[in-house]
Amino acid sequence: MDGENYLHINNPRxxxxxxxxxxxxxLIDAWRDENPESKKYTWRRLLSNKSVQKGRxxxxxxxxxxxxxxxxxxxxxxxxxxxxxxxxxxxxSDT
Structure with a gap:
């Protein structure tokens, strides 16, 4: 859900x-907790085949x-x- 156009899991360890x-x-992932179904990425790279690799x-x-x-x-x-x-x-606080 937090990645697109990855061939393998990067850095598995x-x-x-x-x-x-x-x-x-x-611990809680604050953004995912507030956006459980959303796909939004924090990194992107244009691949040679004109597609975009994305990841959060x-x-x-x-x-x-x-x-x-x-x-x-x-x-x-x-x-x-x-x-x-x-x-x-x-x-x-409320102030």
């Missing part, structure tokens, strides 16, 4: 280590205790870069 860290620390490589991992304070995580196209910008706003 790093991916496995990240999943282990997420599980052990009980950049993300915020937060603790469950911060989940209630998340206002709006966003992914916006980057300027002159192959990476998009990501933002995460937290509302920690």
């Amino acid at each position: 790093a991916r496995q280590a990240m999943h282990k860290l997420i599980t052990n620390l009980n 490589l950049d993300f915020f991992l937060i603790s469950e205790s911060l989940q209630a304070y998340v206002v709006k995580p966003t992914i916006e196209l980057g300027y002159r870069s192959d990476h998009s910008s990501i933002t995460l706003s937290l509302k920690l």
